[in-house]
Amino acid sequence: MLTVMKFGGSSMASPEAFRRVANIIASTEGNKVVVVSAVAGVTNFLVGAAGEKNIDYKGVLKTFSEKHLEIAEQLFDEKQIVKFLEEFKVRMETFEKALRGDRTDPYYMDAISSSGERFSSLILAHLLISMGEDSVALTSAAAGIRSAGLPLSGYADLKRTKADVNMKVRPMLEQGIIPVITGFYGMNADDRPLTFGRGGSDYSGAVIANALKADELQIWTDVDGFMSADPRLVTDAVPIKEMNYGEAAELAYFGAKVLHPRTIEPARQRHVPVRVKNTFNPESPGTFIHHLRGPQNGMLMSVAAKTDLSIITISSAEIAYRPRIVARIIEKFAENNVIIYSISTSLSTVAFLLHNNDVQQILNQLNNLIEKDIEKINVKSDVALVCCVGDDLLSKCGVSGDIFSVVKEVGTNVEMISEGASDSSLNFVVPMEMLVSTVRALHAQFVRE
Ligand code: ASP
Numbered sequence: 056m057l058t059v060m061k062f063g064g065s066s067m068a069s070p071e072a073f074r075r076v077a078n079i080i081a082s083t084e085g086n087k088v089v090v091v092s093a094v095a096g097v098t099n100f101l102v103g104a105a106g107e108k109n110i111d112y113k114g115v116l117k118t119f120s121e122k123h124l125e126i127a128e129q130l131f132d133e134k135q136i137v138k139f140l141e142e143f144k145v146r147m148e149t150f151e152k153a154l155r156g157d158r159t160d161p162y163y164m165d166a167i168s169s170s171g172e173r174f175s176s177l178i179l180a181h182l183l184i185s186m187g188e189d190s191v192a193l194t195s196a197a198a199g200i201r202s203a204g205l206p207l208s209g210y211a212d213l214k215r216t217k218a219d220v221n222m223k224v225r226p227m228l229e230q231g232i233i234p235v236i237t238g239f240y241g242m243n244a245d246d247r248p249l250t251f252g253r254g255g256s257d258y259s260g261a262v263i264a265n266a267l268k269a270d271e272l273q274i275w276t277d278v279d280g281f282m283s284a285d286p287r288l289v290t291d292a293v294p295i296k297e298m299n300y301g302e303a304a305e306l307a308y309f310g311a312k313v314l315h316p317r318t319i320e321p322a323r324q325r326h327v328p329v330r331v332k333n334t335f336n337p338e339s340p341g342t343f344i345h346h347l348r349g350p351q352n353g354m355l356m357s358v359a360a361k362t363d364l365s366i367i368t369i370s371s372a373e374i375a376y377r378p379r380i381v382a383r384i385i386e387k388f389a390e391n392n393v394i395i396y397s398i399s400t401s402l403s404t405v406a407f408l409l410h411n412n413d414v415q416q417i418l419n420q421l422n423n424l425i426e427k428d429i430e431k432i433n434v435k436s437d438v439a440l441v442c443c444v445g446d447d448l449l450s451k452c453g454v455s456g457d458i459f460s461v462v463k464e465v466g467t468n469v470e471m472i473s474e475g476a477s478d479s480s481l482n483f484v485v486p487m488e489m490l491v492s493t494v495r496a497l498h499a500q501f502v503r504e
Protein backbone atom coordinates (compact mmCIF):
# COMPACT_ATOMS: atom_id res chain seq x y z
CA MET A 56 0.00 0.00 0.00
CA LEU A 57 1.44 3.37 -1.05
CA THR A 58 -0.25 6.57 0.09
CA VAL A 59 0.71 10.04 -1.08
CA MET A 60 -0.25 12.50 1.66
CA LYS A 61 -0.38 16.23 0.92
CA PHE A 62 -0.63 18.78 3.71
CA GLY A 63 -1.62 22.42 3.19
CA GLY A 64 -0.28 25.55 4.86
CA SER A 65 -2.98 25.81 7.51
CA SER A 66 -2.18 22.23 8.55
CA MET A 67 1.32 23.50 9.34
CA ALA A 68 0.63 26.86 10.93
CA SER A 69 2.17 26.20 14.37
CA PRO A 70 4.29 23.67 16.27
CA GLU A 71 1.11 21.93 17.47
CA ALA A 72 -0.17 21.75 13.91
CA PHE A 73 3.11 20.17 12.78
CA ARG A 74 2.78 17.60 15.58
CA ARG A 75 -0.74 16.78 14.51
CA VAL A 76 0.43 16.26 10.94
CA ALA A 77 3.37 14.10 11.99
CA ASN A 78 1.03 11.91 14.07
CA ILE A 79 -1.33 11.47 11.15
CA ILE A 80 1.60 10.39 8.98
CA ALA A 81 3.07 8.05 11.59
CA SER A 82 -0.26 6.34 12.19
CA THR A 83 -0.86 5.66 8.49
CA GLU A 84 -0.07 2.09 7.45
CA GLY A 85 2.22 1.13 4.58
CA ASN A 86 4.56 3.22 2.45
CA LYS A 87 4.04 6.96 2.51
CA VAL A 88 5.20 9.91 0.46
CA VAL A 89 4.46 13.32 1.94
CA VAL A 90 4.03 16.49 -0.12
CA VAL A 91 3.82 19.86 1.63
CA SER A 92 2.83 23.44 1.08
CA ALA A 93 4.60 26.29 2.85
CA VAL A 94 3.87 27.23 6.47
CA ALA A 95 0.65 29.29 6.58
CA GLY A 96 1.20 32.87 5.46
CA VAL A 97 4.75 32.32 4.19
CA THR A 98 3.96 32.30 0.45
CA ASN A 99 1.95 35.50 0.77
CA PHE A 100 4.85 37.05 2.64
CA LEU A 101 7.33 36.01 -0.07
CA VAL A 102 5.12 37.23 -2.92
CA GLY A 103 4.73 40.58 -1.14
CA ALA A 104 8.44 40.88 -0.35
CA ALA A 105 9.63 40.00 -3.84
CA GLY A 106 7.13 42.41 -5.38
CA GLU A 107 8.39 45.45 -3.43
CA LYS A 108 10.08 48.19 -5.42
CA ASN A 109 13.09 48.16 -3.14
CA ILE A 110 13.51 44.86 -1.42
CA ASP A 111 14.70 45.04 2.17
CA TYR A 112 16.90 41.96 1.74
CA LYS A 113 18.13 41.76 5.33
CA GLY A 114 14.63 42.30 6.74
CA VAL A 115 13.10 39.63 4.51
CA LEU A 116 15.79 37.09 5.40
CA LYS A 117 15.38 37.82 9.08
CA THR A 118 11.58 37.55 9.16
CA PHE A 119 11.62 34.44 7.00
CA SER A 120 14.29 32.68 9.03
CA GLU A 121 12.74 33.59 12.40
CA LYS A 122 9.33 32.34 11.32
CA HIS A 123 10.75 28.84 10.74
CA LEU A 124 13.23 28.82 13.61
CA GLU A 125 10.50 29.69 16.11
CA ILE A 126 8.59 26.60 15.10
CA ALA A 127 11.68 24.38 14.99
CA GLU A 128 12.85 25.48 18.42
CA GLN A 129 9.57 24.42 19.98
CA LEU A 130 9.61 21.05 18.26
CA PHE A 131 13.20 19.85 18.61
CA ASP A 132 15.51 19.05 21.49
CA GLU A 133 19.09 20.33 21.48
CA LYS A 134 20.53 17.38 19.62
CA GLN A 135 17.86 17.45 16.95
CA ILE A 136 18.11 21.20 16.45
CA VAL A 137 21.83 20.96 15.71
CA LYS A 138 21.14 18.51 12.88
CA PHE A 139 18.24 20.61 11.68
CA LEU A 140 20.31 23.80 11.63
CA GLU A 141 22.96 22.23 9.41
CA GLU A 142 20.46 21.72 6.62
CA PHE A 143 18.56 24.90 7.45
CA LYS A 144 21.68 27.00 6.89
CA VAL A 145 22.35 25.45 3.50
CA ARG A 146 18.77 26.12 2.42
CA MET A 147 18.92 29.69 3.76
CA GLU A 148 22.04 30.31 1.66
CA THR A 149 20.25 29.09 -1.46
CA PHE A 150 17.27 31.26 -0.60
CA GLU A 151 19.44 34.34 -0.05
CA LYS A 152 21.17 33.80 -3.39
CA ALA A 153 17.82 33.54 -5.15
CA LEU A 154 16.44 36.60 -3.34
CA ARG A 155 19.45 38.71 -4.31
CA GLY A 156 19.28 37.37 -7.87
CA ASP A 157 18.34 39.15 -11.09
CA ARG A 158 14.88 40.64 -10.62
CA THR A 159 14.31 41.08 -14.34
CA ASP A 160 14.54 37.31 -14.80
CA PRO A 161 11.03 36.08 -15.73
CA TYR A 162 11.37 33.18 -13.28
CA TYR A 163 12.52 35.33 -10.36
CA MET A 164 9.11 35.34 -8.69
CA ASP A 165 8.80 31.56 -9.12
CA ALA A 166 12.13 31.01 -7.37
CA ILE A 167 11.26 33.27 -4.45
CA SER A 168 7.60 32.39 -3.94
CA SER A 169 8.38 28.66 -3.88
CA SER A 170 10.99 29.00 -1.14
CA GLY A 171 8.61 28.40 1.77
CA GLU A 172 8.07 24.77 0.81
CA ARG A 173 11.79 24.07 1.16
CA PHE A 174 11.58 24.96 4.84
CA SER A 175 8.23 23.46 5.84
CA SER A 176 9.39 20.15 4.36
CA LEU A 177 12.64 20.33 6.31
CA ILE A 178 10.84 20.91 9.62
CA LEU A 179 8.40 18.07 9.00
CA ALA A 180 11.08 15.56 7.98
CA HIS A 181 13.11 16.35 11.09
CA LEU A 182 10.03 16.07 13.27
CA LEU A 183 9.34 12.60 11.85
CA ILE A 184 12.97 11.65 12.50
CA SER A 185 12.69 12.87 16.10
CA MET A 186 9.71 10.51 16.48
CA GLY A 187 11.82 7.57 15.38
CA GLU A 188 10.68 7.47 11.75
CA ASP A 189 13.09 7.28 8.86
CA SER A 190 12.47 10.42 6.81
CA VAL A 191 14.21 12.74 4.40
CA ALA A 192 13.32 16.21 3.08
CA LEU A 193 13.47 16.39 -0.70
CA THR A 194 13.28 19.50 -2.86
CA SER A 195 11.32 19.16 -6.11
CA ALA A 196 14.70 18.96 -7.85
CA ALA A 197 15.87 16.10 -5.65
CA ALA A 198 12.53 14.29 -6.03
CA GLY A 199 12.43 14.71 -9.81
CA ILE A 200 9.34 16.90 -10.33
CA ARG A 201 9.72 18.35 -13.83
CA SER A 202 7.68 21.30 -15.05
CA ALA A 203 7.01 23.24 -18.23
CA GLY A 204 5.05 26.35 -19.21
CA LEU A 205 5.00 30.05 -18.42
CA PRO A 206 6.23 31.74 -15.22
CA LEU A 207 3.84 31.40 -12.27
CA SER A 208 1.51 29.08 -14.16
CA GLY A 209 3.50 26.00 -15.00
CA TYR A 210 2.28 22.45 -15.29
CA ALA A 211 4.03 19.15 -14.70
CA ASP A 212 5.79 17.26 -17.45
CA LEU A 213 4.22 13.99 -16.35
CA LYS A 214 6.35 11.76 -18.53
CA ARG A 215 9.69 13.10 -17.37
CA THR A 216 8.46 13.36 -13.79
CA LYS A 217 7.42 9.72 -13.83
CA ALA A 218 10.86 8.63 -15.01
CA ASP A 219 12.73 10.84 -12.54
CA VAL A 220 10.54 10.24 -9.49
CA ASN A 221 10.73 6.49 -9.94
CA MET A 222 14.48 6.71 -10.13
CA LYS A 223 14.89 9.04 -7.16
CA VAL A 224 12.00 8.36 -4.78
CA ARG A 225 11.05 4.72 -5.34
CA PRO A 226 14.32 3.32 -3.89
CA MET A 227 13.72 5.30 -0.69
CA LEU A 228 10.30 3.73 -0.27
CA GLU A 229 11.83 0.30 -0.63
CA GLN A 230 14.08 1.16 2.33
CA GLY A 231 11.11 2.31 4.42
CA ILE A 232 12.02 5.99 4.25
CA ILE A 233 9.26 8.64 4.28
CA PRO A 234 10.21 11.30 1.74
CA VAL A 235 8.81 14.77 2.48
CA ILE A 236 8.69 16.61 -0.81
CA THR A 237 8.20 20.30 -1.61
CA GLY A 238 4.89 21.02 -3.33
CA PHE A 239 3.99 24.01 -5.52
CA TYR A 240 6.76 23.82 -8.15
CA GLY A 241 8.83 21.65 -10.42
CA MET A 242 12.13 22.22 -12.23
CA ASN A 243 11.72 23.39 -15.83
CA ALA A 244 13.85 22.44 -18.84
CA ASP A 245 16.47 25.01 -17.74
CA ASP A 246 16.52 23.53 -14.25
CA ARG A 247 14.80 26.55 -12.74
CA PRO A 248 11.93 26.40 -10.23
CA LEU A 249 8.60 26.98 -11.98
CA THR A 250 5.44 27.18 -9.86
CA PHE A 251 2.05 25.66 -10.64
CA GLY A 252 -0.04 28.71 -9.65
CA ARG A 253 -1.21 29.58 -6.15
CA GLY A 254 -2.43 26.59 -4.18
CA GLY A 255 -0.43 24.36 -6.53
CA SER A 256 0.87 21.89 -4.00
CA ASP A 257 -2.36 19.85 -4.25
CA TYR A 258 -1.45 19.40 -7.88
CA SER A 259 2.12 18.42 -6.87
CA GLY A 260 0.60 15.69 -4.70
CA ALA A 261 -1.36 14.39 -7.68
CA VAL A 262 1.71 14.54 -9.90
CA ILE A 263 3.70 12.41 -7.43
CA ALA A 264 0.76 10.02 -7.04
CA ASN A 265 0.61 9.72 -10.82
CA ALA A 266 4.35 9.09 -11.12
CA LEU A 267 4.35 6.35 -8.48
CA LYS A 268 0.88 5.02 -9.32
CA ALA A 269 -0.03 5.35 -5.66
CA ASP A 270 -2.90 3.38 -4.14
CA GLU A 271 -4.36 6.61 -2.78
CA LEU A 272 -3.78 10.34 -2.82
CA GLN A 273 -4.81 12.09 0.38
CA ILE A 274 -5.26 15.86 0.38
CA TRP A 275 -5.22 17.05 4.00
CA THR A 276 -6.75 20.47 4.36
CA ASP A 277 -8.79 22.48 6.88
CA VAL A 278 -12.33 21.56 5.80
CA ASP A 279 -14.27 18.27 5.77
CA GLY A 280 -13.94 17.87 2.00
CA PHE A 281 -16.20 19.09 -0.78
CA MET A 282 -19.60 20.47 0.19
CA SER A 283 -22.89 20.53 -1.69
CA ALA A 284 -22.57 24.34 -1.70
CA ASP A 285 -20.41 27.03 -0.15
CA PRO A 286 -21.53 26.89 3.53
CA ARG A 287 -21.20 30.68 3.74
CA LEU A 288 -23.98 30.97 1.17
CA VAL A 289 -26.08 27.94 2.06
CA THR A 290 -26.27 27.15 5.76
CA ASP A 291 -27.61 23.62 5.31
CA ALA A 292 -24.93 22.59 2.82
CA VAL A 293 -23.82 18.99 3.40
CA PRO A 294 -20.44 17.29 2.90
CA ILE A 295 -20.12 15.19 -0.26
CA LYS A 296 -18.98 11.69 0.64
CA GLU A 297 -18.24 10.38 -2.84
CA MET A 298 -17.80 11.82 -6.33
CA ASN A 299 -16.32 10.75 -9.63
CA TYR A 300 -13.30 12.45 -11.19
CA GLY A 301 -15.37 14.48 -13.66
CA GLU A 302 -17.62 15.96 -11.00
CA ALA A 303 -14.69 16.78 -8.72
CA ALA A 304 -12.72 18.40 -11.53
CA GLU A 305 -15.63 20.62 -12.58
CA LEU A 306 -16.35 21.58 -9.01
CA ALA A 307 -12.72 22.39 -8.22
CA TYR A 308 -12.43 24.44 -11.38
CA PHE A 309 -15.68 26.36 -11.14
CA GLY A 310 -16.04 27.30 -7.56
CA ALA A 311 -15.30 25.18 -4.56
CA LYS A 312 -11.90 26.33 -3.31
CA VAL A 313 -11.13 22.93 -1.82
CA LEU A 314 -8.61 21.69 -4.38
CA HIS A 315 -6.28 23.26 -6.92
CA PRO A 316 -8.33 22.80 -10.10
CA ARG A 317 -5.67 20.78 -11.91
CA THR A 318 -5.33 18.18 -9.15
CA ILE A 319 -7.81 15.66 -10.49
CA GLU A 320 -6.37 15.00 -13.93
CA PRO A 321 -3.02 13.39 -13.02
CA ALA A 322 -4.84 11.19 -10.48
CA ARG A 323 -7.57 10.24 -12.94
CA GLN A 324 -5.06 9.28 -15.61
CA ARG A 325 -3.73 6.44 -13.51
CA HIS A 326 -6.93 5.70 -11.56
CA VAL A 327 -5.50 6.87 -8.25
CA PRO A 328 -8.41 7.50 -5.85
CA VAL A 329 -8.30 10.85 -4.08
CA ARG A 330 -9.44 11.41 -0.52
CA VAL A 331 -9.91 14.97 0.76
CA LYS A 332 -9.51 14.99 4.54
CA ASN A 333 -9.56 17.52 7.37
CA THR A 334 -6.34 17.66 9.43
CA PHE A 335 -8.30 19.20 12.29
CA ASN A 336 -11.05 16.60 12.17
CA PRO A 337 -9.40 13.38 10.96
CA GLU A 338 -12.39 11.28 12.13
CA SER A 339 -14.60 12.85 9.47
CA PRO A 340 -14.67 10.66 6.34
CA GLY A 341 -14.02 13.60 3.99
CA THR A 342 -14.70 13.27 0.28
CA PHE A 343 -13.68 10.18 -1.69
CA ILE A 344 -13.10 10.76 -5.41
CA HIS A 345 -12.72 7.85 -7.79
CA HIS A 346 -13.80 6.66 -11.23
CA LEU A 347 -17.23 5.47 -10.16
CA ARG A 348 -20.16 7.70 -9.46
CA GLY A 349 -21.13 8.29 -5.86
CA PRO A 350 -24.62 7.88 -4.47
CA GLN A 351 -26.64 10.96 -5.38
CA ASN A 352 -30.12 11.37 -4.05
CA GLY A 353 -31.16 14.63 -5.64
CA MET A 354 -30.63 15.63 -9.25
CA LEU A 355 -27.53 17.62 -8.31
CA MET A 356 -24.54 16.78 -6.18
CA SER A 357 -23.46 20.36 -5.65
CA VAL A 358 -24.21 23.95 -6.59
CA ALA A 359 -20.99 25.95 -6.72
CA ALA A 360 -20.41 29.58 -7.54
CA LYS A 361 -17.57 31.59 -8.98
CA THR A 362 -17.69 35.31 -8.28
CA ASP A 363 -15.94 38.45 -9.59
CA LEU A 364 -16.36 37.66 -13.26
CA SER A 365 -17.12 39.85 -16.28
CA ILE A 366 -18.63 39.27 -19.70
CA ILE A 367 -16.90 40.92 -22.66
CA THR A 368 -19.13 40.97 -25.72
CA ILE A 369 -17.50 41.77 -29.05
CA SER A 370 -19.80 42.74 -31.91
CA SER A 371 -19.02 42.80 -35.60
CA ALA A 372 -21.27 42.19 -38.60
CA GLU A 373 -21.49 38.50 -39.46
CA ILE A 374 -18.55 37.65 -37.22
CA ALA A 375 -19.71 34.04 -37.36
CA TYR A 376 -18.64 33.93 -41.01
CA ARG A 377 -15.20 35.33 -40.21
CA PRO A 378 -13.59 32.70 -37.98
CA ARG A 379 -10.19 34.27 -38.47
CA ILE A 380 -11.23 37.30 -36.41
CA VAL A 381 -12.52 35.05 -33.67
CA ALA A 382 -9.22 33.19 -33.75
CA ARG A 383 -7.28 36.44 -33.42
CA ILE A 384 -9.41 37.53 -30.49
CA ILE A 385 -8.84 34.23 -28.74
CA GLU A 386 -5.14 34.51 -29.47
CA LYS A 387 -5.10 37.70 -27.38
CA PHE A 388 -6.45 35.74 -24.43
CA ALA A 389 -3.83 33.06 -24.95
CA GLU A 390 -0.92 35.48 -25.27
CA ASN A 391 -1.91 37.04 -21.97
CA ASN A 392 -2.55 33.75 -20.27
CA VAL A 393 -6.12 34.79 -19.45
CA ILE A 394 -8.55 32.00 -18.57
CA ILE A 395 -11.85 31.98 -20.47
CA TYR A 396 -14.56 30.51 -18.25
CA SER A 397 -17.17 30.39 -20.99
CA ILE A 398 -17.68 31.38 -24.63
CA SER A 399 -20.93 32.02 -26.43
CA THR A 400 -21.44 33.09 -30.04
CA SER A 401 -24.17 34.40 -32.33
CA LEU A 402 -24.17 35.67 -35.90
CA SER A 403 -22.66 39.02 -35.03
CA THR A 404 -21.30 38.67 -31.48
CA VAL A 405 -18.92 36.61 -29.42
CA ALA A 406 -19.09 36.76 -25.66
CA PHE A 407 -16.36 35.70 -23.26
CA LEU A 408 -16.56 35.15 -19.53
CA LEU A 409 -13.40 36.07 -17.65
CA HIS A 410 -12.17 37.28 -14.27
CA ASN A 411 -12.76 40.97 -13.43
CA ASN A 412 -9.00 41.41 -12.95
CA ASP A 413 -8.23 40.39 -16.53
CA VAL A 414 -10.68 42.75 -18.23
CA GLN A 415 -8.48 45.82 -18.64
CA GLN A 416 -5.57 43.86 -20.01
CA ILE A 417 -7.77 42.18 -22.62
CA LEU A 418 -9.44 45.47 -23.59
CA ASN A 419 -6.03 47.02 -24.22
CA GLN A 420 -5.10 44.10 -26.41
CA LEU A 421 -8.36 44.12 -28.34
CA ASN A 422 -7.90 47.81 -29.09
CA ASN A 423 -4.77 46.84 -30.98
CA LEU A 424 -6.79 44.72 -33.36
CA ILE A 425 -7.75 46.44 -36.60
CA GLU A 426 -10.71 48.73 -35.94
CA LYS A 427 -12.80 47.69 -38.89
CA ASP A 428 -12.81 44.12 -37.61
CA ILE A 429 -14.61 45.08 -34.43
CA GLU A 430 -17.60 47.37 -34.23
CA LYS A 431 -18.34 47.44 -30.56
CA ILE A 432 -17.05 46.01 -27.30
CA ASN A 433 -19.33 45.77 -24.31
CA VAL A 434 -18.30 44.89 -20.78
CA LYS A 435 -20.66 43.70 -18.11
CA SER A 436 -18.75 43.38 -14.87
CA ASP A 437 -19.63 41.90 -11.51
CA VAL A 438 -21.41 38.82 -12.65
CA ALA A 439 -21.11 35.35 -11.15
CA LEU A 440 -21.13 31.85 -12.54
CA VAL A 441 -23.46 29.28 -11.03
CA CYS A 442 -22.16 25.79 -11.57
CA CYS A 443 -24.60 22.90 -11.14
CA VAL A 444 -22.72 19.63 -10.79
CA GLY A 445 -24.20 16.17 -10.99
CA ASP A 446 -23.58 12.88 -12.68
CA ASP A 447 -24.40 12.54 -16.36
CA LEU A 448 -26.53 15.69 -16.56
CA LEU A 449 -26.27 15.89 -20.31
CA SER A 450 -28.04 12.68 -21.12
CA LYS A 451 -30.96 13.24 -18.76
CA CYS A 452 -34.00 14.81 -20.33
CA GLY A 453 -35.50 17.90 -18.67
CA VAL A 454 -32.53 18.82 -16.49
CA SER A 455 -32.14 22.34 -17.87
CA GLY A 456 -35.91 22.86 -17.88
CA ASP A 457 -36.05 21.97 -14.19
CA ILE A 458 -33.08 24.14 -13.30
CA PHE A 459 -34.24 27.21 -15.18
CA SER A 460 -37.76 27.00 -13.87
CA VAL A 461 -36.33 27.40 -10.36
CA VAL A 462 -34.13 30.26 -11.60
CA LYS A 463 -37.22 31.93 -13.05
CA GLU A 464 -39.09 31.61 -9.77
CA VAL A 465 -36.28 33.43 -8.01
CA GLY A 466 -36.56 36.19 -10.62
CA THR A 467 -32.97 35.90 -11.77
CA ASN A 468 -31.99 37.14 -15.20
CA VAL A 469 -29.62 34.66 -16.86
CA GLU A 470 -26.85 36.47 -18.75
CA MET A 471 -25.04 33.57 -20.39
CA ILE A 472 -25.38 29.78 -20.45
CA SER A 473 -22.95 26.95 -20.94
CA GLU A 474 -24.29 23.46 -21.25
CA GLY A 475 -23.02 20.54 -23.19
CA ALA A 476 -19.31 21.15 -22.73
CA SER A 477 -19.12 18.68 -19.86
CA ASP A 478 -21.58 15.97 -18.97
CA SER A 479 -21.11 16.67 -15.27
CA SER A 480 -22.03 20.33 -15.17
CA LEU A 481 -24.46 22.96 -16.33
CA ASN A 482 -23.24 26.51 -15.84
CA PHE A 483 -24.84 29.89 -16.23
CA VAL A 484 -24.06 33.48 -15.42
CA VAL A 485 -26.15 35.71 -13.16
CA PRO A 486 -25.76 39.26 -11.80
CA MET A 487 -23.74 39.19 -8.56
CA GLU A 488 -26.65 40.49 -6.51
CA MET A 489 -28.80 37.51 -7.53
CA LEU A 490 -26.17 34.89 -6.77
CA VAL A 491 -27.04 33.99 -3.19
CA SER A 492 -30.79 33.63 -3.74
CA THR A 493 -30.24 31.60 -6.92
CA VAL A 494 -27.78 29.18 -5.33
CA ARG A 495 -30.00 28.74 -2.27
CA ALA A 496 -33.08 27.99 -4.33
CA LEU A 497 -31.28 25.44 -6.52
CA HIS A 498 -29.69 23.77 -3.52
CA ALA A 499 -33.03 23.52 -1.70
CA GLN A 500 -34.71 22.03 -4.74
CA PHE A 501 -32.16 19.63 -6.22
CA VAL A 502 -29.59 18.61 -3.60
CA ARG A 503 -30.90 16.03 -1.19
CA GLU A 504 -29.03 14.19 1.53
N1 ASP B 1 2.27 27.65 -0.74
C1 ASP B 1 1.68 27.83 -2.04
C2 ASP B 1 0.57 28.84 -2.00
O1 ASP B 1 0.25 29.34 -0.93
C3 ASP B 1 1.21 26.53 -2.60
C4 ASP B 1 0.06 25.90 -1.86
O2 ASP B 1 -0.35 26.38 -0.82
O3 ASP B 1 -0.44 24.89 -2.34
O4 ASP B 1 0.04 29.16 -3.00
Ligand code: MG
Binds near residue numbers: 092
Ligand atom coordinates in the same frame (compact mmCIF):
# COMPACT_ATOMS: atom_id res chain seq x y z
MG1 MG C 1 -0.11 27.65 0.81
